[in-house]
Amino acid sequence: MSEKVLAKLTVEDFDRFWEVFRTRGAEQRAAFGSRGSTVFRNRDKENEVWIIFDWEPAALQDFLKDSTSQEIMRSAGVLGAPESQVVEEVGQHLA
Numbered sequence: 001m002s003e004k005v006l007a008k009l010t011v012e013d014f015d016r017f018w019e020v021f022r023t024r025g026a027e028q029r030a031a032f033g034s035r036g037s038t039v040f041r042n043r044d045k046e047n048e049v050w051i052i053f054d055w056e057p058a059a060l061q062d063f064l065k066d067s068t069s070q071e072i073m074r075s076a077g078v079l080g081a082p083e084s085q086v087v088e089e090v091g092q093h094l095a
Contacts, residue, residue: 002033003055006085009078020072021076028072
């Protein structure tokens, strides 16, 4: 069963990050069981990225420890280790 994982990271260049994230990164995440993600960028800090993953937290940790995953993140310009937290959706409100 997958859960929602909220991750925050800083990147050198968003365009470079986005290109790697949606290609090589997507293939690598899928190999570790990711079921998808939604990416957000801070409007005031363009190099600050927030991602909501649909992913089993243990599989995410395996992904983060994997040497190929680390190389892909470096090639995407990710600075430092991403911060992540399992989050629980409690509802939506339309107003």
